[in-house]
Amino acid sequence: MVWIVISVVLLVALGALIWLLWQREARKAGKVMRGAIGIPLVVVLLAALGYGLIGYNEHTNDWLADQQEYRDVARAIIAGESPERAASEVPVGALVRVLQAELVKEPSAMGWYALGSLYDQLGAPEQSEEAARKALAMSPQEPAMHLLLARALIQKAGGKLTDPALAELRWVLDREPAHDGAWMMLAMSADRAGRYDLAEQGWQALLSRHSEGETGDLLRRGLENARQQKSRQEKFAxxxxxxxxxxxxxxxxxxxxxxxxxxxxxxxxxxxxxxxxxxxxxxxxxxxxxxxxxxxxxxxxxxxxxxxxx
Incomplete structure (x- = not known):
């Protein structure tokens, strides 16, 4: 609503300026212009008509309402602070729109990381990759940024491990050899890609630290499956x-x-x-x-x- 008011004021000012210039040129020519005061009104009416027929979008009101409702949450995320309102209480689609608009004005690594994570939740890996790369450019030494990019690349490939994704995971594991999230992502995506040497490596690394209980049973099952598939792969190679x-x-x-x-x-x-x-x-x-x-x-x-x- 604020932007609409500002637009109307600017259009009125433009119309008034045109009217004053027209009056000045008329006096120089020795003529008296009557009825010219209607020009600003005509400009405003034409602008309003154009907005109504062309510029108005049925989702504009919803977008403006989201901006007003969730701007503080987005700004807190961008600043790396905990918002007063839990992000989980905000609809993901609405938060994506507001956060993206705020990042244009005030970019931050944490803001781009949050946006990439939200796109990942929405199943949009290409947008998630774009946000992850922007986050990584601003904070290249943060493992979370590398993991987000790796996940986006894997999701783009249908859940399969690719060489660029592997490079991001290796970057994290070289610095944090016990990073369970990186090993799990590596093992599962390598399994789906038929890269069973890497899958076996990932399951073994996880099993070395989590061999007890139900978690250990699941990891052993994953390791055994990778070994069986590797054996079949070698047989038919x-x-x-x-x-x-x-x-x-x-x-x-x-x-x-x-x-x-x-x-x-x-x-x-x-x-x-x-x-x-x-x-x-x-x-x-x-x-x-x-x-x-x-x-x-x-x-x-x-x-x-x-x-x-x-």
Missing amino acids: GIQAVVEADDLPAGGTVFVYLREAGSSGQPLAGRRPGGPHFPAPRWFPISRPPCRCRPGTGCNDIRMTRRRWS
Whole structure:
């Protein structure tokens, strides 16, 4: 409401200035202008009409109400102080809007960190990453900023560990080797990314300090799963195949089943590129039994060779 009043006052002043300049030029020309006093009123009316038709947003009143209601909370967070009103009592979306507006006027590392954490709660990793980078630029030696950035990068990758995220986690662990939060993030995201060496390392580090009770059981389960997956990964690491077929559309997924006589094989999936071969091969013989498409999978026209690519 304050901004609306200020805008009206400025428009009236602009209209009055135009009217005075018009009157002065009229006197110089020896003319008397009548009815010109209506110009400021016309300017105000046109401005109000333009605001009503173009500039007004249905959420403007809500935004102004949030600004008035939660500005003190946002300012306290930016200053690194505990707000009189608990942040948990404030709607996350409203606090994000107010905090972002206040950070434009008064940026701070703690404010950007809080904004990034709120975006993380809202499931917006790209915005969380942007806020985390701004926080990190202002406070590069704070581990929490590195962890927030790592989490945002992992969430952007669908929960999987990436090299940039790993670099942030390594930065924290190099300085705080017993940081449970960093180890847990590393172990879980490495598991999802199929990087089982790192996952095993993470579960072992956690288990070395938390081996008792239900927590220890959960950590041992995670460690055992990482070891099993690592073993399977190593078993299939040297097995590769080339699938050749005609008249298949580009894209989609090809499932390759490796089956020995009398056993059921695990499916190995690969994304098929837009070419006649999947993938472009280099030829090497392999010693495993012949591979065949699994009956009933709709790939009977695909010929599986006993060769592998690299």
